[in-house]
Amino acid sequence: MTPEEQVQVLKDLIAIPSENGGEAAVADYLAAQFTRYSAAHLTRVPYAPGRDNLVVTIGDQTEGPQLGFSGHMDVVAAGDAARWQTPPFTPSLRAGRLYGRGASDMKSGLAAMTVALLNRLAAGRQPTGGIRLLATVGEETGEFGAAQLTKLGAADGLDALVIGEPTGLTQVPLRLRGLLITLLRRPERRRTVRSRVVVIMPLTS
Template sequence: MDETEKIAILQKLIQIKSVNGNEAAVARYIASLFEPYQQSAKVEFVTYSPGRDNLVITIGNPNGKQLGLSGHEDVVDPGELSTWHHDPFAGEIAAGNVYGRGASDMKSGLAAIVIAMLELLADGTPLNGSIRLLATVGEETGEYGAAQLTKAGYADQLAALVIAEPTGLDKIAYTARGVIDYHVDSIGKSVHSAQSAKGINAIDNLIVFYNEVTEIMQRLDKIDPVLGGLLHNVDLISGGEQINTIPGEARLSANVRTIPAYPNQMIYDILEKLVHRLNDRAGFQLKLSYSYPEEAVPGRSNAPLVKLAQKIGHRVIGNRVIPVGAGGASDASEFLQSKAQFSAIVYGPGTNTSHEPDEYIEIEQFLQATMLYRNLALAFLAGEGN
């Protein structure tokens, strides 16, 4: 496949408006690229909901070990279009870059995986195992496509997993923070503020929760040498109806970035114990809920998969590749919950423009990524990185 064809695939993916939905169009387009290889590629659509399809494509020898290559199909909203100089859904080329929503996060990584697999098929390259593409829905809003595929067993045969999220090709993320988004709903009693003694202020009760949970989280002071400490931030508080009425309802929403030393279950236990204790007080009625929590990803900088990816990456880009930690979660958090025991890394093309206006990927880096994934897959299946 020549460079023009590769770039055209990336442009086409960017042109599909898969903003937190419509991933089925991405899945269909990728699947169409494999139609010439129907005898050599197993293509499976796994529907999450109407218009939202995960895609699983497996190539190679089913009797050998299996390498997973994963990317998500969705993108975040482009926001205010007036802040863009390039159409976010055109895939425009300028100054050696491809611009558009998802150019960095992460349609360039997804396209590079697809191209690497297509080239292996086109060349008839014999594989000592299999490669499985896991293209997911809903990563930007909670990794629920990866969760669906994991529950369905699509990661149960993996020997290793590479997530093509944008690290830049000079960095490999081998460990990552987990994420817990939680909400506390407070029910009080609404009355006129001139008769406040008859009411129960739902906001006041949330403030009590806020103060106590902040104090508790500050005591969790272990520091991970790569990721740093646990982070807890209350980011949203809402409630009340009008200024002269005691609020009968209020909600607090917070974000926790966990580290391996403080697994998610420990945080759940802390939060649930606090809510239970406060609800024993007169006038308190708090309800705790979570949205799409993700476990922290442990790892070692000297793990065989990391070392192999460093070696292959160095050969491709000509520079040193550094193992790092990642502050955000990825689909790896879900796939690692499978029945298999395997190492996972996050390693993909990208720039620091993800989620920003005029998001872009350097064409040179994108083309290097196609070569990197091909060479990494061949090396891993040949027995390196075990």
């Protein structure tokens, strides 16, 4: 995909008003991007009317390393549209930044993960192992979709899970085999994000 095509994916996602609901329209859009590739397998998991989770898998889901991507399709309510400089669901590019409800949280992350998989599929590159994209509903009001997919086993067997929430890369929490590791990049020093372990604590849940 060209850079313009990649940005268009984000623009298209922002233009779908999925305020605490209506995620099925986002799932429709994402599914349409993947259906052209026979190597992509899609599963829709309804949560409620108009609210569907979407699971996209490529590669071997039983052998080799398993990588997961997770992102939610809902956004918080836009509020009073009169207070916006531009309509909240009309993507607006200003000074190299794209504005709109959900542009940061987290349709940009969802678009990036989608584009990564689409580029791999377009190149005909099968992963060594499997990749799963979990697009979920209801994160802003209770993480309902993530809980539903977890209960159904959609994340079972994953060796790593990338969640595309915006953090500014100042804090990156890692959950590894019973440990919660929080890594903090000190902005005053040029070090990698892995250079400083701040907290290691057992997980109780």
